[in-house]
Amino acid sequence: MQIAWIICFMAAAQAADYTGPLRPQVHFSPPVNFMNDPNGLFYDDRSGTYHMYYQYNPSEPVAGNQHWGHATSPDLYHWTNQPIAISPSESDQYIFSGSAVVDADNTSGFFPDQEDGVVAIYTVDSPDKETQHIAYSRDGGYTFTKYAENPVIDSTSKDFRDPQVTWHQGTQRWVMAIAYAADRVIGFYISSNLKEWEHASNFTQAGLPGVEFECPNLVEFPVDPVLAHEGRKHVLFISVNPGAPLGGSGTFYVVGDFNGTHFESETPDATLYDFARDNYAAQWFSGIPAGQPPVSIGWASNWDYTEEVPTGETEGWRSAATLPRTHTLGQVDGSWVVTHSPADALAPVKGAQLGSWDLQPGKNGMTVDFSHVSSKAVYLAVEIRGINSLSPAGEVAFKISSSTSGESLDGGLRLEENRFWISRAGTHLFTSQDNGNFTSEFRAEVSAEKSSFSFSAVVDRSVFEVFLADGSRSGTMSFFPTSPLDILDVSAGGLEAGSRVSVDVWGLRGVWE
Ligand code: FRU
Numbered sequence: 001m002q003i004a005w006i007i008c009f010m011a012a013a014q015a016a017d018y019t020g021p022l023r024p025q026v027h028f029s030p031p032v033n034f035m036n037d038p039n040g041l042f043y044d045d046r047s048g049t050y051h052m053y054y055q056y057n058p059s060e061p062v063a064g065n066q067h068w069g070h071a072t073s074p075d076l077y078h079w080t081n082q083p084i085a086i087s088p089s090e091s092d093q094y095i096f097s098g099s100a101v102v103d104a105d106n107t108s109g110f111f112p113d114q115e116d117g118v119v120a121i122y123t124v125d126s127p128d129k130e131t132q133h134i135a136y137s138r139d140g141g142y143t144f145t146k147y148a149e150n151p152v153i154d155s156t157s158k159d160f161r162d163p164q165v166t167w168h169q170g171t172q173r174w175v176m177a178i179a180y181a182a183d184r185v186i187g188f189y190i191s192s193n194l195k196e197w198e199h200a201s202n203f204t205q206a207g208l209p210g211v212e213f214e215c216p217n218l219v220e221f222p223v224d225p226v227l228a229h230e231g232r233k234h235v236l237f238i239s240v241n242p243g244a245p246l247g248g249s250g251t252f253y254v255v256g257d258f259n260g261t262h263f264e265s266e267t268p269d270a271t272l273y274d275f276a277r278d279n280y281a282a283q284w285f286s287g288i289p290a291g292q293p294p295v296s297i298g299w300a301s302n303w304d305y306t307e308e309v310p311t312g313e314t315e316g317w318r319s320a321a322t323l324p325r326t327h328t329l330g331q332v333d334g335s336w337v338v339t340h341s342p343a344d345a346l347a348p349v350k351g352a353q354l355g356s357w358d359l360q361p362g363k364n365g366m367t368v369d370f371s372h373v374s375s376k377a378v379y380l381a382v383e384i385r386g387i388n389s390l391s392p393a394g395e396v397a398f399k400i401s402s403s404t405s406g407e408s409l410d411g412g413l414r415l416e417e418n419r420f421w422i423s424r425a426g427t428h429l430f431t432s433q434d435n436g437n438f439t440s441e442f443r444a445e446v447s448a449e450k451s452s453f454s455f456s457a458v459v460d461r462s463v464f465e466v467f468l469a470d471g472s473r474s475g476t477m478s479f480f481p482t483s484p485l486d487i488l489d490v491s492a493g494g495l496e497a498g499s500r501v502s503v504d505v506w507g508l509r510g511v512w513e
Contacts, residue, residue: 037162077343085144153197280303295327300463
């Protein structure tokens with residue numbers, strides 16, 4: 001009787017309370033306890049369902065006891081928590097990060113009678129080594145059976161993890177990117193059946209940052225049509241921890257070509273994926289239909305402080321995912337840039353417009369009270385026109401504050417300095433006094449060579465994301481106020497005569513209501 005009850009409990013999604021004042025309302029966060037990396041992201045085009053698995057400790061709000069949690073969504077915003085998808089088989093093993101693919105052509109042989117079989121490829125972390133395993137799902141990704149002949153790649157190393165598998169059209173084979181973490185090398189393996197893997201090559205490059213490499217993602221991008229002669233490119237995203245340029249964990253990318261076995265970088269330096277500290281281990285969805293832009297989700301936290309942030313004690317959960325993002329690859333000033341924008345321009349969660357303002361000399365500020373927006377999540381879009389690009393002057397700043405405590409987040413553009421900043425220094429529930437690595441201000445150099453500059457941002461209770469200059473930079477920052485932020489101010493000062501600043505603000509509809 002008791003055993004039956006335990007099995008029943010394990011097969012149900014964990015009960016969740018998404019009402020806490022720090023709980024993001026348009027971002028995914030786990031039902032309870034601790035999450036880190038998104039795993040196994042795939043889109044099932046038969047049912048129109050996005051699947052997200054994630055590193056999950058179901059028993060405590062700190063890392064450890066890693067499983068694959070699971071959630072599904074029709075639109076990348078409204079998530080339904082599902083029962084845990086993959087659990088360790090032994091008490092001293094953990095299920096670490098990995099990926100998932102739909103094996104429509106039954107290359108694996110697991111799916112004789114169906115076209116929607118799913119194979120998950122993940123690391124099993126044991127006391128003495130990390131090895132690569134697979135599990136298959138005949139019900140579209142809800143339940144998995146572990147392959148009887150695991151591991152599919154054995155090892156003697158404790159630093160060999162995070163397989164990301166994609167289908168390589170040119171060679172008609174599966175390709176795995178995987179981290180030799182401590183060597184700071186990315187390995188590529190190839191396979192025709194997802195069971196037998198052959199080592200094909202290793203990639204590293206002098207000068208790449210970090211102490212350990214983790215969670216590589218090899219992503220094929222169509223190139224901006226303006227650069228059509230470039231055709232398609234591959235971008236290799238590598239997460240590093242510790243030792244990211246801003247401290248702790250962070251992600252960078254290099255751009256080049258992948259011929260089915262070898263990646264060749266054509267960028268001499270790594271490019272930072274995010275200019276703040278809370279966007280790690282992003283993973284790209286497999287199965288996105290051809291012709292649609294690549295889609296990713298990252299982990300909106302940092303190993304430096306993730307296990308100490310206050311949501312664990314106050315609300316029983318820790319860490320959120322970033323917004324789902326779509327990306328393009330283009331060039332800015334001759335360098336490759338991956339752009340970011342919220343998937344579907346936030347359409348599934350965009351609520352009523354709270355106002356539209358035109359700031360100009362003589363009326364250089366606006367304030368909107370959004371305490372009536374039940375999610376306390378808003379989207380703002382700011383455009384500055386008429387910048388004197390020869391000698392840019394002035395500042396456009398925003399402040400999002402609490403009517404109760406006066407705490408605030410702020411940021412903005414300093415035109416003379418070609419600099420955008422964001423700061424969480426004005427929020428007080430968790431600060432650099434609690435953890436010295438919880439630094440408060442982040443800056444991005446931006447080019448003001450054009451006569452206009454735009455930025456947009458989502459503030460969602462304890463997660464803030466900003467997108468600059470057509471998404472060519474993104475800044476992702478967690479923050480923890482003692483009382484909810486519910487007032488937004490934007491001000492402009494010292495701008496060129498004749499310049500204009502437009503501000504548009506929308507409420508966002510909570511997805512957990
Ligand atoms: C990255 C990471 C991965 C590992 C997982 C463990 O954040 O350290 O390398 O697979 O988290 O939870």
